[in-house]
Amino acid sequence: MWQRLARSSIAATRASVRRVDVSRQQTRVSIPRPCPDVLVASSRTFASFSSSKSRVNDVKVRDVTLHELVRKPWSELREFYGPVEMSKVRQTLSLVWKERSDTTRSSTVPPEIVQDFYEAARCCRLHKLQRDVFSYMEIHYLHRIRFETYGQMFTNLMDARDPQTLRTIFERAMTRYDPEEGQIPPEIIYRLGISAAIELEDYGGVKTLLRDMEANGVKPSIEIATRVMVAQAKHGDVKVVLKAAEKMNPQSEGKWHEADVNRVITSLGIAGEPDAAFDFYRRSQLRLSPKSFMKLMVVCRANARPKHALSISANRRRFGLKMQPAQYPLLLEIIEELDIGGAPTNEMAIILKEMRENKIPFSDRVHALIARNQEHMHGTPFMLTPLVSERSDGTVHFESDTQPRTKEADMPLLSELLNTRKFAQAAAIVDLYAVHVNDDVNLGDGRQEDTEVSDEGASIVPPWLADMAVEAYSQNQEINKGKLRDSDMAYKAFLAMQFQELQIFRVAEVVEDTNCMEMADSHEDFMRVVERSGALSFDPARVVRDILRVFLASKKLDMVVEALDQLELDGIPIRSVNYENIFSTMSKTTGTGGEVYTAEDFMVVWEDMRRRGVLPSKATLRLITPVICEKESVADDDRHKQWKIAMIEEIAAETGSVEDVNIIHAGAVKTLGASMNKKHHSPAALSKIKETWNAIQAKKMATESSTRHADNL
Numbered sequence: 161m162w163q164r165l166a167r168s169s170i171a172a173t174r175a176s177v178r179r180v181d182v183s184r185q186q187t188r189v190s191i192p193r194p195c196p197d198v199l200v201a202s203s204r205t206f207a208s209f210s211s212s213k214s215r216v217n218d219v220k221v222r223d224v225t226l227h228e229l230v231r232k233p234w235s236e237l238r239e240f241y242g243p244v245e246m247s248k249v250r251q252t253l254s255l256v257w258k259e260r261s262d263t264t265r266s267s268t269v270p271p272e273i274v275q276d277f278y279e280a281a282r283c284c285r286l287h288k289l290q291r292d293v294f295s296y297m298e299i300h301y302l303h304r305i306r307f308e309t310y311g312q313m314f315t316n317l318m319d320a321r322d323p324q325t326l327r328t329i330f331e332r333a334m335t336r337y338d339p340e341e342g343q344i345p346p347e348i349i350y351r352l353g354i355s356a357a358i359e360l361e362d363y364g365g366v367k368t369l370l371r372d373m374e375a376n377g378v379k380p381s382i383e384i385a386t387r388v389m390v391a392q393a394k395h396g397d398v399k400v401v402l403k404a405a406e407k408m409n410p411q412s413e414g415k416w417h418e419a420d421v422n423r424v425i426t427s428l429g430i431a432g433e434p435d436a437a438f439d440f441y442r443r444s445q446l447r448l449s450p451k452s453f454m455k456l457m458v459v460c461r462a463n464a465r466p467k468h469a470l471s472i473s474a475n476r477r478r479f480g481l482k483m484q485p486a487q488y489p490l491l492l493e494i495i496e497e498l499d500i501g502g503a504p505t506n507e508m509a510i511i512l513k514e515m516r517e518n519k520i521p522f523s524d525r526v527h528a529l530i531a532r533n534q535e536h537m538h539g540t541p542f543m544l545t546p547l548v549s550e551r552s553d554g555t556v557h558f559e560s561d562t563q564p565r566t567k568e569a570d571m572p573l574l575s576e577l578l579n580t581r582k583f584a585q586a587a588a589i590v591d592l593y594a595v596h597v598n599d600d601v602n603l604g605d606g607r608q609e610d611t612e613v614s615d616e617g618a619s620i621v622p623p624w625l626a627d628m629a630v631e632a633y634s635q636n637q638e639i640n641k642g643k644l645r646d647s648d649m650a651y652k653a654f655l656a657m658q659f660q661e662l663q664i665f666r667v668a669e670v671v672e673d674t675n676c677m678e679m680a681d682s683h684e685d686f687m688r689v690v691e692r693s694g695a696l697s698f699d700p701a702r703v704v705r706d707i708l709r710v711f712l713a714s715k716k717l718d719m720v721v722e723a724l725d726q727l728e729l730d731g732i733p734i735r736s737v738n739y740e741n742i743f744s745t746m747s748k749t750t751g752t753g754g755e756v757y758t759a760e761d762f763m764v765v766w767e768d769m770r771r772r773g774v775l776p777s778k779a780t781l782r783l784i785t786p787v788i789c790e791k792e793s794v795a796d797d798d799r800h801k802q803w804k805i806a807m808i809e810e811i812a813a814e815t816g817s818v819e820d821v822n823i824i825h826a827g828a829v830k831t832l833g834a835s836m837n838k839k840h841h842s843p844a845a846l847s848k849i850k851e852t853w854n855a856i857q858a859k860k861m862a863t864e865s866s867t868r869h870a871d872n873l
Contacts, residue, residue, distance in 0.1 A: 206675065221249050221256050230279045237369050250284045257289060262297060268300045287316055290417050298332050310348050319363060325361035326352055344376050351384055358391045366391060382416060386423035393430035397815050401431045410444035422455045429459030440469065448476065466498040470505060488515055489525045496529060502536035509540045519656045527572035567624055586632035593621045705741050712745045721768055736777045739769050743783040762787050805870055818861055
């Protein structure tokens with residue numbers, strides 16, 4: 161008896177399991193069926209997995225075959241090939257597909273290879289590549305695309321928020337079916353078109369597709385129905401939404417997912433029916449999840465239901481539901497808007513404490529929210545706003561809290577105080593960070609213990625606080641903050657270094673006083689101040705560059721040369737980049753406020769550079785050559801022009817190639833010929849000029865081993 165049952169079981173298995181022949185492709189013709197629930201059968205060879213270890217024309221992505229990449233678990237591949245190699249495989253996959261699809265335009269890529277590329281892109285989460293391969297499949301193998309693939313592309317494009325491409329895919333997919341011949345599009349195809357119309361706010365298109373589905377006997381799925389409900393709610397069809405919600409039964413035999421329930425809740429909330437939304441959630445008997453919780457809280461915010469929000473939040477904590485880190489900022493904003501963050505429940509402080517216990521970092525959005533709601537933070541660790549009181553003499557007194565100040569907490573707090581014009585409180589916080597220039601305090605870690613700053617000394621704040629400190633002090637009428645302490649030079653050094661790490665041009669304040677340079681007894685005085693401020697972090701190269709810019713903007717070219725001399729005396733090497741900055745500033749100044757710097761001024765700096773033995777870079781030549789050659793009004797005589805051309809050719813011979821020298825030489829000879837016709841040079845003068853130029857060219861060619869060309873010259 162058992163043998164007979166076994167034989168009958170094997171026979172039944174053989175009859176029910178379709179045999180797949182992987183050695184040759186088989187294509188099944190789709191059979192027209194009036195029932196929309198039965199999907200049209202497509203080629204199974206296109207979707208089948210080959211059991212062989214290697215295939216003809218298989219593709220390799222680095223050392224991994226595409227067949228293996230698709231069919232083996234990613235964890236197993238990482239263990240075998242290593243994470244670095246698999247990361248490179250992921251990066252190379254797009255290039256391999258592009259090469260494969262481009263080089264085989266005459267003969268299309270085999271369908272199984274295309275399918276493997278698609279699956280590999282999906283497994284590697286290369287969404288753009290997934291869309292590109294799918295487009296190729298639409299062009300060459302439209303009737304072989306599986307409906308599962310359409311579902312995957314639906315998710316891909318909805319996440320990418322690309323409804324136009326979604327509509328294009330829908331229109332192409334509809335060409336596969338002819339309702340007159342009994343070929344009815346399945347639900348997934350209609351889902352593409354309806355979802356695209358909803359995202360494109362084509363409400364008329366949604367109604368047309370729904371009528372088309374009804375005419376073809378295709379029953380809308382729960383997902384389509386709930387998406388349409390959200391669109392109807394946004395369109396203002398409240399009665400239609402309520403009627404649809406009453407007909408829906410989340411306990412029916414249909415497959416209800418959490419996202420479907422959330423969409424119904426959202427649509428009822430948008431329609432202004434929060435009670436119906438809460439009732440539908442109760443009828444669904446769905447377990448509370450982070451997404452469902454946030455949907456309910458959004459409904460409470462949109463319909464001003466603070467008591468319901470408190471109850472829902474209490475249930476979340478009662479069930480021990482943990483939120484996603486990205487959901488906390490929105491939750492805090494909802495609590496703030498509903499004004500339920502303070503007593504008696506202290507909801508906001510409870511959530512902040514929960515975030516800290518779960519080690520969820522506070523973003524700038526959260527810090528700004530804390531700053532806006534300090535009235536709800538009394539007696540909590542999140543009380544940051546200083547207590548400001550008026551003294552009898554009219555001054556502001558700051559009562560510090562016991563918390564150490566941090567950059568992460570005080571940046572949004574100060575921004576909020578300045579935006580709300582609470583300048584006294586902002587200045588009081590700045591006082592906690594301000595220290596004297598000669599105090600040995602590290603300002604680079606963004607943390608500062610409470611300190612008391614005197615009004616009688618030059619003070620400094622961390623770079624991230626500098627601009628807000630200036631605004632707070634100036635708006636609070638504390639103009640004398642940071643008065644001179646040891647010497648005027650100390651205060652000038654403070655101004656110079658206060659904004660070093662910010663893109664603010666503040667060095668001009670150092671030399672705003674015309675006598676500031678004479679105030680320093682010697683250069684050593686300035687260096688002494690800088691050395692005493694060793695804890696201050698600043699870039700010396702930037703200091704030099706900015707000070708040179710100030711001198712150039714003040715039209716003090718002689719002070720630029722003196723500054724360079726002083727740098728050399730201090731043992732600081734002068735490099736070509738310094739002259740690049742000088743010439744760049746001079747060029748910009750020349751083009752803005754008229755002819756400030758002439759060609760002679762450029763030549764003064766050029767001669768200074770040559771005197772110091774600094775080789776000009778190509779950037780320097782690019783900056784100075786147009787100025788020298790185009791200032792015809794300044795250097796109108798041919799002798800000066802010839803000298804300039806010789807100088808440029810000589811520099812090109814030092815820094816450029818033979819081709820550079822030949823180009824300059826050819827242009828110079830051409831210019832000289834035109835000048836000779838105008839000025840009537842004698843043949844002897846012409847020969848002497850050319851002799852100088854030819855000597856430079858021949859020397860360059862000889863240096864570059866072009867002996868034959870040099871001999872010809």
